């Protein structure tokens with residue numbers, strides 16, 4: 001008996017990863033249950049106190065509907081908070097067991113446009129990936145260029161040469177991070193003279209290369225004398241543009257070539273450039289289309305059992321991420337169930353107080369770990385390691401054995417592989433096949449990643465979330481309110497469209513994944529519809545305040561308790577989560593403002609666009625977010641001043657709501673003061689608080705309208721339009 005227990009303990013000892021429960025659940029559950037009771041009481045009050053017609057009954061029923069929704073949505077969000085877990089990978093155990101007998105890995109990087117995604121930024125990412133602490137002959141890096149740009153190809157060609165210096169340098173000094181763009185600005189000069197010499201040499205080479213790339217990108221043309229250096233440049237000699245060109249596949253470094261070695265004679269990872277064919281008459285399905293072409297092209301060239309993919313701005317910040325991911329896949333006990341290992345999406349350009357609420361801290365630290373407990377995190381499109389077979393549509397079965405040795409060592413001539421690979425990247429290849437549906441990433445959804453991950457979960461696989469102390473990937477997040485609104489429009493629209501489709505997690509996932517897992521997916525699926533009750537809540541109670549329609553219990557009524565309890569406790573808990581996830585107090589406050597802003601703009605558009613799509617009035621789009629901003633803008637961003645500047649309809653919505661609340665608060669309070677009836681204030685206590693909080697949270701909006709003089713202020717035309725809409729809104733009767 002004792003032996004058995006010891007054996008078992010030893011067995012556990014040797015797992016390649018550990019799963020830990022996150023503590024504090026008893027307190028959390030107590031909180032959650034009391035809030036649930038509070039929500040129930042709020043709804044009871046609403047139902048039992050409906051006023052007479054003409055005394056605000058319609059407005060009251062609207063409040064009931066909004067609160068029903070908020071209550072329901074709150075329940076949905078508890079799924080991921082119930083029993084979150086954390087994973088830890090043991091890469092030394094992996095090393096002890098497997099040494100360097102590790103599987104081949106294909107790495108996919110997607111880029112789409114050399115203007116909004118500067119090639120020098122993309123190349124820093126590529127270099128960081130080539131420099132993984134992993135046997136180079138087992139690494140294959142693919143760049144998909146949806147811009148089909150000779151500038152990007154040129155940059156990759158430069159990179160293939162610089163890599164010969166960069167990789168040995170990284171290895172010799174074991175540096176982190178391995179993106180030269182991130183490393184040099186933060187590294188100190190080495191003291192040792194020999195190290196310093198090499199450091200300066202590599203730094204110099206890198207800076208010269210970046211200089212060349214940037215200036216050629218600025219000029220928009222690759223000089224003829226450079227083009228003679230590689231046959232690949234001739235792909236652009238036939239004309240064509242980013243929307244209309246033949247398929248291009250160029251192997252810049254062939255890892256199987258014995259002559260392809262770095263400065264120290266070590267093997268190099270394979271490096272491939274791909275621009276799939278584009279023709280105006282064929283839909284290219286955005287990033288999902290690019291990924292699927294990469295899956296096929298790579299199957300010709302390297303065919304590794306593991307595929308990792310990142311966005312072009314997400315450099316590797318931790319050279320051990322591949323080994324860590326393999327701890328999950330190769331774990332003897334549960335590895336065979338895992339389809340993908342997702343790392344969080346971290347940004348390196350967030351300001352201290354997270355002015356646009358883009359840090360994703362709570363999603364990364366709370367929600368993803370919560371999903372992991374129920375079957376696995378979502379696939380979020382970047383920083384993810386896939387099992388090729390699962391991504392290509394295989395259903396999980398207990399008896400499936402992965403062939404970890406796969407990864408063709410073709411003796412085929414490189415030009416033959418290129419030609420074959422090109423035929424897999426044409427517009428017509430996918431016609432009448434299951435690609436984009438059962439095979440590869442799914443088409444037709446602006447969040448191709450989430451829907452693909454959901455399908456994988458529903459095919460019986462699980463996924464794992466790994467968030468090591470040293471971030472695995474770091475990228476560029478949106479730095480203006482416009483970019484933030486745009487990104488969240490795509491996300492909320494995409495996730496809501498999944499909810500409305502046959503892939504609705506509750507229907508599609510029924511019987512295939514657990515209910516809390518389905519609820520977890522719906523946290524994002526239901527972002528968009530949150531817009532309507534939120535709009536209602538930021539408009540109607542304030543108007544009621546101005547017009548003398550009371551919509552909440554009186555200050556002396558016992559019914560006021562659940563209202564206060566729910567809002568106070570819910571916000572304290574959200575503050576607690578934010579603080580423990582790394583936000584600041586101000587950052588949390590800014591985040592609350594951004595939730596409101598996103599709900600009344602991005603999410604509203606998300607709803608409207610879904611309705612238009614259902615009616616067949618609009619088609620799906622994917623607007624690439626810019627990874628550059630002008631100097632003036634960046635300065636304000638550093639100072640955490642909100643950036644408006646242009647007159648877009650979103651700003652009109654934001655400004656209208658802000659103005660409306662200001663007018664209602666001032667107007668409402670003035671009435672009480674002039675009438676001298678304190679009694680009135682009793683009936684409107686919560687409305688004053690709500691409206692007052694909305695005014696306080698909107699202070700930066702008023703500043704942008706009336707006080708600021710810089711270029712990022714809200715343009716006068718927007719203010720004017722908002723004033724107009726606000727006056728119109730004042731006429732809305734509260735019945």
Ligand SMILES: O=c1ccn([C@@H]2O[C@H](COP(=O)(O)OP(=O)(O)O[C@H]3O[C@H](CO)[C@@H](O)[C@H](O)[C@H]3O)[C@@H](O)[C@H]2O)c(=O)[nH]1
Pocket residue numbers: 110111112113117144146285286287290310311312313345380381382446447448449487490491494622623624625626
């Ligand atoms: O037609 C396209 C459009 C985009 N991309 C690439 O897709 C990536 C993501 O685009 P980005 O504009 O940076 O969007 P984000 O909002 O930052 O992306 C998040 O959300 C997307 C889904 O909406 C996911 O695909 C991403 O992985 C995830 O990081 C970038 O590398 C682009 O180059 C393409 O390859 N082809």
Ligand SMILES: [Mn+2]
Pocket residue numbers: 311313475476625
């Ligand atoms: Mn991005």
